[in-house]
Amino acid sequence: LTGKAVVPIVRRTDGEYDVVIFGDHRTIRESELEHTVKTIEMSGYYTAVMDRDEYVEISSDEKKIHDLFLKVEKEKLCEALTQIESKYRQDGVKLFLMPGNDDSESVSKFLDEFTDGSSTFIDIDEGVANFEGIQLLGFGYSNRTPWNSPRELTEDEIEKRLSALFERADRGRMKKTIAVIHVPPYDTVIDKAPELTKDLRPVIKGGDAVMRSVGSVAVRSLMEEYSPMLGVHGHIHESAGVDNITGKSSVRVPVVNAGSEYQDGVLRGALLSISDSGVENIMLTRG
Secondary structure, eight states: OOOSOEEEEEEOTTSOEEEEETTEEEEEOHHHHHHHHHHHHTTTOEEEEEEHHHHHHHHTOHHHHHHHHHHHHHHHHHHHHHHHHHHHGGGTOOEEEOOOTTSOHHHHHHHHHHHTTOSSEEEOBTEEEEETTEEEEEEOOBOOOTTOOTTBOOHHHHHHHHHHHHHHSOGGGGGGEEEEESSOBSSSTTSEEEOBOTTSOBOEETTEEOEEEOSBHHHHHHHHHHOOSEEEEOSOTTOOEEEEEEOGGGOEEEEEEOOOBGGGTBOEEEEEEEETTEEEEEEEEEO
């Protein structure tokens, strides 16, 4: 839900600004500021305009850098959710959301507070909700990654917490249940990511990155055991697609990952067509 980092834009005494954009140092005029901010934020980052003294003070203190990120992160998320709510509230639209593994626990807490009493937003992280006859089950954590992100769990922890979540759901309605689980099931077409060396560089063979499964074994096991109507996943940006796993009694469980191209300012999604008999069609979208 949130950005990756804050890019400082430093105000100079001559009225221009210094900014480093993806390693490229630039000096921009006031007339270019709005476009520059939009370019950076469309790539999944935040911006903070400050004077030179403030920049020197913050950049030399890790805690102040972290505090700035948390401040901007909360402001931007609140701004975005408020705009979305004002647009859709009058139409009675329901929007289900949850944090992912890269979101901090402070974001999770903020979502709890923001969505409490909201007629539009429903936070489904480690929760069960119902909408138009469909049962939604949400789980926003991931298994361990090389990046040590804030919301990672061991496979044993995932198995314990996700199993408890499935047990809270109505077991008799699994054929009408969408499992919204951030990390995809292991060994599917939607859980492939580049294999990395110890220094976190992609392994290259024949000029191409070597891909490997990095999804969750526990998620796959539980999806097979409980066999919901559909699994909706994310986490692995490179692996947009649709696959099927086989659940109990040879039940086919479709699983989908819309993928992500946030760094290019592209929004990817999945349009699900569901009828009384189940999933009719899955269409991946981008724009």
